[in-house]
Amino acid sequence: MKQTILTSALIPICCLFFSSVYAQDSDNGLKEFHAFPQVLGHAQTKLAETLEELNYNASLHPGHTDRNTGLWDTRFLKRSEWTSGFFAGTLWYMYQLTGETQWKDYAKEWTEDLESTANLNIDHDTGFRISSSFGNAYQLIQGQYYQRIMLRAANTLAQRYDPKIGAIKSWDWIGNFPVIIDNLMNLELLFWNAENSGNSEWYNIALSHAETSLKHHMRPDGTSYHIVDFDDSGNVNWKGTRQGYGPNSVWARGQAWAIYGFTMIYRYTGKEKFLDAAIRAADYFIDNLPDDFVPIYDFLEPVTTVQSKDASASAIAASALFEIYEFTNNARYFNSAVNILNSLSSEQFMSVNSDISSILKQSTLHRGHGNVGTSYADYYFLEAIIRYRKIKQAEFPRIGSQSVFYLDQNFPNPFNNTTQIFYSIENSGEVEISIYNSAGRKIRQLVNTYLPAGSYRLDFDASGLSSGVYLYVLRSNGQSVTRKMTLIK
Numbered sequence: 001m002k003q004t005i006l007t008s009a010l011i012p013i014c015c016l017f018f019s020s021v022y023a024q025d026s027d028n029g030l031k032e033f034h035a036f037p038q039v040l041g042h043a044q045t046k047l048a049e050t051l052e053e054l055n056y057n058a059s060l061h062p063g064h065t066d067r068n069t070g071l072w073d074t075r076f077l078k079r080s081e082w083t084s085g086f087f088a089g090t091l092w093y094m095y096q097l098t099g100e101t102q103w104k105d106y107a108k109e110w111t112e113d114l115e116s117t118a119n120l121n122i123d124h125d126t127g128f129r130i131s132s133s134f135g136n137a138y139q140l141i142q143g144q145y146y147q148r149i150m151l152r153a154a155n156t157l158a159q160r161y162d163p164k165i166g167a168i169k170s171w172d173w174i175g176n177f178p179v180i181i182d183n184l185m186n187l188e189l190l191f192w193n194a195e196n197s198g199n200s201e202w203y204n205i206a207l208s209h210a211e212t213s214l215k216h217h218m219r220p221d222g223t224s225y226h227i228v229d230f231d232d233s234g235n236v237n238w239k240g241t242r243q244g245y246g247p248n249s250v251w252a253r254g255q256a257w258a259i260y261g262f263t264m265i266y267r268y269t270g271k272e273k274f275l276d277a278a279i280r281a282a283d284y285f286i287d288n289l290p291d292d293f294v295p296i297y298d299f300l301e302p303v304t305t306v307q308s309k310d311a312s313a314s315a316i317a318a319s320a321l322f323e324i325y326e327f328t329n330n331a332r333y334f335n336s337a338v339n340i341l342n343s344l345s346s347e348q349f350m351s352v353n354s355d356i357s358s359i360l361k362q363s364t365l366h367r368g369h370g371n372v373g374t375s376y377a378d379y380y381f382l383e384a385i386i387r388y389r390k391i392k393q394a395e396f397p398r399i400g401s402q403s404v405f406y407l408d409q410n411f412p413n414p415f416n417n418t419t420q421i422f423y424s425i426e427n428s429g430e431v432e433i434s435i436y437n438s439a440g441r442k443i444r445q446l447v448n449t450y451l452p453a454g455s456y457r458l459d460f461d462a463s464g465l466s467s468g469v470y471l472y473v474l475r476s477n478g479q480s481v482t483r484k485m486t487l488i489k
C-alpha cells in the first residue's frame with residue numbers, strides 16, 4: 001500500500017534543538033526532556049523517508065544502516081533477521097505518539113508481513129520479532145488476530161526450552177547450548193502469553209530461564225556476561241562475549257538488555273531478586289557512562305581505535321530506567337534516563353541534517369562494526385520517550401481500538417468432529433462463513449448474519465462429514481479469506 005505521508009505535522013529542525021540538552025531540574029527533582037516536538041518531527045521525517053527507501057514494500061524490514069551509504073543495509077532486511085520486528089514496532093510507537101492513521105496502516109502492513117515468523121524456530125529471537133510488532137499491535141488495537149499470533153510465537157519459543165539446563169537455547173550455530181543475556185528480553189513473550197492465556201507452563205519456563213540467567217550471566221558487581229554455554233547436564237562449558245571486547249569485559253548493549261530484561265521479569269513475577277539484579281546492572285551502567293551518556297560499545301574496551309559508541313545501548317537502558325523509577329520512585333533512575341534522552345536528541349546522535357536513514361546514528365553491532373544506525377536504537381528511543389511522557393502524564397492522542405479482517409487457522413487441526421475457528425471483522429456488515437469440500441461444493445454455512453466489527457469464536461461440529469480436507473471461507477464487505485482444515489475420524 002502506498003500512501004502520501006502527511007508532512008504538515010513535521011516540525012522544522014535545526015539548531016534550535018539542542019538548547020535543552022542539559023535541561024534544568026524541575027521542582028520535584030525530576031529532570032525535563034524538552035526536545036520532544038523536535039524529536040517527533042525528525043522521527044516522522046526519517047520514517048517517511050525509510051518507507052520511500054523501501055519502496056513501500058512491507059516485506060522489507062530494516063535492521064541497520066550501511067556505514068558507507070547511510071541507507072538501510074539491503075542484506076539485512078529479511079523477516080528472519082532478529083531485528084525484523086523493530087521497524088513495525090517503531091511505526092506503532094509513531095501511531096501512539098501522533099494518533100495519525102497513516103502510521104497505523106503502515107504498522108499493520110509491516111506487522112502482518114511477519115506472521116510466518118511466529119512459527120520460525122531458528123533462535124530465541126522470536127520474542128524480538130513478534131513482541132515488538134504483534135505485541136504492540138495488540139496493545140494498541142486489540143485485534144484478536146494479533147493475540148493469536150503471539151500465542152503461536154510463544155509456543156514456538158517454548159520449544160527451545162531444556163528443563164535439564166533450565167534455559168531456552170539462544171542459538172543453534174555455536175557451542176553446545178549457548179544462552180545469551182539478550183534472551184531475557186524474549187521471556188516477555190512467554191510471560192505475557194501465560195498471563196493472557198492461563199498457560200502456566202510458559203510462565204514456569206520463563207521464570208526458570210530468568211533464574212538460570214541470573215545465576216550464570218550476572219557478576220557480583222552488577223555486570224553481565226554476554227554468552228554462557230552449557231553442557232547437556234546444565235554445567236557451564238564457557239562464558240564470555242562475542243560482540244563485546246573480551247571474556248570478562250562488559251558489552252554495553254548486553255548490560256542494557258540485562259537492565260531491561262530483569263526489570264521486565266520483576267514486572268511479571270514480583271520477585272525482588274530480579275529487581276535487585278536490574279538495579280545493580282543499572283547502577284554499573286549509570287556510574288560508568290561518559291559525559292555524553294552514551295557508552296563505548298564495551299565499557300572495558302581499551303583500544304582507542306575501536307572505541308565506537310553504542311547509542312542503542314543507551315536507548316534500551318533509558319527505557320528500562322524509566323520502569324525502574326516506577327518501581328522504586330528513586331529519581332536517580334528517572335534523571336539518568338532523561339540525561340540519555342537529552343543526549344540522544346542532540347546532533348551527535350540524532351541523524352539531523354544527514355542522509356542516514358535511521359532516526360539515531362552511532363550504534364555498534366559488535367566489536368569493529370560501529371557507526372551505524374539501527375532499527376532497535378530507534379525503537380527503544382521512541383519507547384523511552386513514550387514511557388517518559390506517561391510518567392509525566394502528558395496527553396496522548398485518542399486511539400480507538402480496532403479490529404482487523406482475519407480468519408484464524410482452526411484449532412485443533414487436524415480434528416476429530418469438533419474444532420474452534422477464531423475470526424475478526426474490521427467493519428460491521430454481513431458476514432458469511434461456509435465450508436466447502438475438496439471438489440469445491442458448499443456443504444455447510446456456519447455464519448450468515450450481520451455482525452458488528454469485532455472478534456468472534458465459532459465452534460464447528462463436523463459430525464456427519466467424512467474424513468478429508470475441507471476449505472472454510474470468511475466473506476464480509478467484499479473481502480474474503482480461505483483456509484484448509486483436516487477432519488480425521
Ligand code: GLY
Nearest residue numbers: 082182243253365
Ligand atoms: N540481540 C542481538 C544484539 O543485541 O546484537
